[in-house]
Amino acid sequence: MSEHRPRKILITGVSHLLGLRLAKRLEQDSDVEEIIGVDLDEPAIPVKKLDFIRADIRSPLIARVLASTNVDTIVHTNITSSPRTLGGRSGMKENNVIGTLQLFAAAQRAERVKKVVMKSSAAVYGSEPGEPSLIPETYGGTARLTGYSKDCAEAETSARDFGRRRPDVKLVILRTQNVVGPTARSSMTDYLSFPVIPTSLGFDPRLQFLHEEDAVEALHLALTSDVSGIYNIAAEGVVYLSQAARLLGKPQLPLLPFTAQFAAGVLRRVGVVDFPTDQLKLLLYGRVLGIRRAREGLGFSPRHTSKQTLLDFRDHRSVEDVLGEPSRPAWERDMRRLASDRASEEKV
Amino acid sequence: MGDAEIIRMADRTRTEEAPRCKATTASGRPCRNHALPGSEYCRLHAPDDVAAPASATSSAVDSARDAVGDVVSGFGAFLQRRFGGQYEIDDFGYDRELSRNVLLPLARPLYDNYFRIRTLGISRVPNEGPAVIVANHSGTIALDAVMLQYAMATEHPAERVIRNVGADLVFQLPVIGPMARKAGNVVACDEDAMELLRRGELIGVFPEGYKGVGKGWRERYRLQRFGRGGFIEIALRSRVPIIPAAIVGAEEAYPMIGDAGAVARAFGFPYFPITPTFPWLGPLGLLPLPSKWIIEFGDPIPMDEYPEDAAEDPMLVFDLSDSIRDTIQQMLYRNLKLRGSAFI
Numbered sequence: 001m002s003e004h005r006p007r008k009i010l011i012t013g014v015s016h017l018l019g020l021r022l023a024k025r026l027e028q029d030s031d032v033e034e035i036i037g038v039d040l041d042e043p044a045i046p047v048k049k050l051d052f053i054r055a056d057i058r059s060p061l062i063a064r065v066l067a068s069t070n071v072d073t074i075v076h077t078n079i080t081s082s083p084r085t086l087g088g089r090s091g092m093k094e095n096n097v098i099g100t101l102q103l104f105a106a107a108q109r110a111e112r113v114k115k116v117v118m119k120s121s122a123a124v125y126g127s128e129p130g131e132p133s134l135i136p137e138t139y140g141g142t143a144r145l146t147g148y149s150k151d152c153a154e155a156e157t158s159a160r161d162f163g164r165r166r167p168d169v170k171l172v173i174l175r176t177q178n179v180v181g182p183t184a185r186s187s188m189t190d191y192l193s194f195p196v197i198p199t200s201l202g203f204d205p206r207l208q209f210l211h212e213e214d215a216v217e218a219l220h221l222a223l224t225s226d227v228s229g230i231y232n233i234a235a236e237g238v239v240y241l242s243q244a245a246r247l248l249g250k251p252q253l254p255l256l257p258f259t260a261q262f263a264a265g266v267l268r269r270v271g272v273v274d275f276p277t278d279q280l281k282l283l284l285y286g287r288v289l290g291i292r293r294a295r296e297g298l299g300f301s302p303r304h305t306s307k308q309t310l311l312d313f314r315d316h317r318s319v320e321d322v323l324g325e326p327s328r329p330a331w332e333r334d335m336r337r338l339a340s341d342r343a344s345e346e347k348v
Numbered sequence: 349m350g351d352a353e354i355i356r357m358a359d360r361t362r363t364e365e366a367p368r369c370k371a372t373t374a375s376g377r378p379c380r381n382h383a384l385p386g387s388e389y390c391r392l393h394a395p396d397d398v399a400a401p402a403s404a405t406s407s408a409v410d411s412a413r414d415a416v417g418d419v420v421s422g423f424g425a426f427l428q429r430r431f432g433g434q435y436e437i438d439d440f441g442y443d444r445e446l447s448r449n450v451l452l453p454l455a456r457p458l459y460d461n462y463f464r465i466r467t468l469g470i471s472r473v474p475n476e477g478p479a480v481i482v483a484n485h486s487g488t489i490a491l492d493a494v495m496l497q498y499a500m501a502t503e504h505p506a507e508r509v510i511r512n513v514g515a516d517l518v519f520q521l522p523v524i525g526p527m528a529r530k531a532g533n534v535v536a537c538d539e540d541a542m543e544l545l546r547r548g549e550l551i552g553v554f555p556e557g558y559k560g561v562g563k564g565w566r567e568r569y570r571l572q573r574f575g576r577g578g579f580i581e582i583a584l585r586s587r588v589p590i591i592p593a594a595i596v597g598a599e600e601a602y603p604m605i606g607d608a609g610a611v612a613r614a615f616g617f618p619y620f621p622i623t624p625t626f627p628w629l630g631p632l633g634l635l636p637l638p639s640k641w642i643i644e645f646g647d648p649i650p651m652d653e654y655p656e657d658a659a660e661d662p663m664l665v666f667d668l669s670d671s672i673r674d675t676i677q678q679m680l681y682r683n684l685k686l687r688g689s690a691f692i
Contacts, residue, residue: 020488049611127520127526128516128533129516129517129520129535130516130520130537131535131537132535132540132543133440133441133534133535133539133540133543134440134538134539134540134543135539139539170690172465195479200520200522201522202521202523202526203522203525203526204526204530206437206529225504236439237439238437238439238441239437240437240441240443240526240530242433243432243433243435243437244433246430246431247432247433249432250431285519285520288439290539290543293613306456313407
């Protein structure tokens with residue numbers, strides 16, 4: 001497999017979990033000369049080689065940066081499922097759809113760009129009872145998408161348009177499964193952190209996760225291998241929601257489906273959890289991806305199964321629960337963990 | 349969630365079936381062990397041991413207590429595993445432990461005592477490796493799929509699990525949908541079928557679909573059209589044998605004498621059955637009639653003799669589909685004759 005050796009990389013969403021972890025990973029790559037990170041907040045931990053731009057991805061500044069520097073690689077990890085951080089659904093859509101559109105518009109002009117990796121989501125498949133048990137990338141879903149799923153699908157359209165207009169660029173779209181792990185924070189981890197797990201009466205979806213470390217590994221593989229295309233990224237294996245609750249040692253609270261919708265809406269408004277109501281179908285029918293293409297094309301081989309991912313999440317979270325510091329910012333934990341990662345890597 | 353209750357019920361029915369041992373223990377109480385099949389005494393009190401000295405008997409009682417303890421702790425470990433979530437399911441949702449210990453035992457009385465199911469030619473199904481089992485579909489609700497699965501899981505020498513492919517509707521339903529998945533069934537789609545065959549599994553296909561289960565009483569045992577022959581294409585592409593199967597008896601379990609089309613449309617069902625007991629007797633009408641069943645498996649039909657691209661030849665696909673349909677139809681007629689009366 002021939003390789004792409006990124007020298008100058010632009011990362012959007014660099015202060016978020018995956019972007020930051022990827023940046024930390026890339027700072028150790030000797031080929032990498034410079035990392036340009038874009039986000040609204042500064043990264044919580046220092047990254048060598050990083051030039052940080054505090055900007056919205058819709059900012060014209062990005063186009064100027066792309067035009068003036070010789071960025072050869074773009075990693076777009078800034079499509080978010082959390083409306084709260086962006087001032088509601090309309091802000092979220094603005095960021096996800098319009099932001100991506102503008103990023104690709106700028107990238108199209110940047111002639112030195114040779115590789116683009118976009119983190120999309122498994123949400124683009126929707127969640128329907130008639131879906132294949134292991135959804136392949138070629139599956140053309142019939143699901144009517146709303147919210148985050150729709151954003152991802154529209155962002156993918158922008159990406160594909162870009163790919164068509166710039167055939168010289170290797171474009172990789174990663175459809176990642178729900179990222180779960182010791183430091184990841186998402187609607188899924190919030191949901192799993194509830195003291196009681198609300199479920200839909202009579203339904204027990206199969207869930208599949210993606211460990212944060214495997215997610216970063218996948219991004220890195222997509223960045224450095226000389227391939228293009230769409231890849232599902234997920235852990236091997238599945239757990240039933242009922243099983244997940246038992247593994248976490250939490251009681252389940254079965255609700256009638258429409259009650260669940262209502263409850264999620266209330267919890268979201270009072271700010272307890274940011275579980276997007278448009279993702280509730282996931283808790284009815286689940287959604288599991290087949291990852292053969294990523295295995296064969298990218299050489300992706302996840303180190304954690306879905307069950308191991310959940311257990312890793314449980315073991316780290318429960319320590320914090322015991323210590324009584326659940327409100328600790330994710331980055332502090334991340335720092336500790338990254339430090340230990342680096343220590344262990346240096347030993348090797 | 350409700351698994352624990354179900355387990356206890358299944359366990360109780362099993363223990364109450366076997367009579368108690370007639371011997372008296374060393375402490376003078378009646379022995380509480382179950383009698384061995386074909387004997388009035390348990391393993392410890394089988395005639396030789398009854399005459400043995402008291403000390404031997406008491407040690408035998410101890411070991412009996414240990415044996416009971418083993419069973420209890422085994423059951424305890426099972427519950428602990430279930431409640432701790434410490435079990436494995438496959439990518440498609442098949443929960444082997446739940447299926448073997450809870451779901452299949454629940455189907456046993458229906459299979460053994462109610463429908464008195466007889467299987468023929470089950471050893472024609474290979475002990476390992478992929479195959480497509482193609483069967484007729486009948487009986488309003490898909491009980492035949494459950495019974496086919498039970499037959500293979502208990503009577504086949506390798507106790508294989510059939511992965512039936514079912515309609516979306518099944519997986520959309522609360523309770524039924526998740527249970528169907530845990531029992532090893534999947535949604536009928538090429539992706540799942542091909543992947544299961546690639547992994548060496550046995551898949552079960554009912555090409556008549558709703559036309560089969562939703563047909564009227566007058567058309568019983570008359571095979572309906574075989575869909576679009578998708579299962580043939582899958583077998584050809586996977587180069588996996590097709591095994592025809594004929595299920596006799598499901599038609600009489602729920603004789604469908606009418607179809608309330610308006611009700612069906614209102615609820616989005618493919619049909620709404622009217623049987624002699626349903627909906628007249630309410631939920632009680634859901635009880636199947638005690639028909640007598642025969643399930644026969646035919647000889648595997650190899651698919652690897654056809655050229656690589658045979659699946660791309662619709663004419664060949666139709667021909668194969670017709671010939672398999674014909675085979676199953678003949679098997680049905682033969683077994684109907686063999687069975688004689690439908691109920692006794």
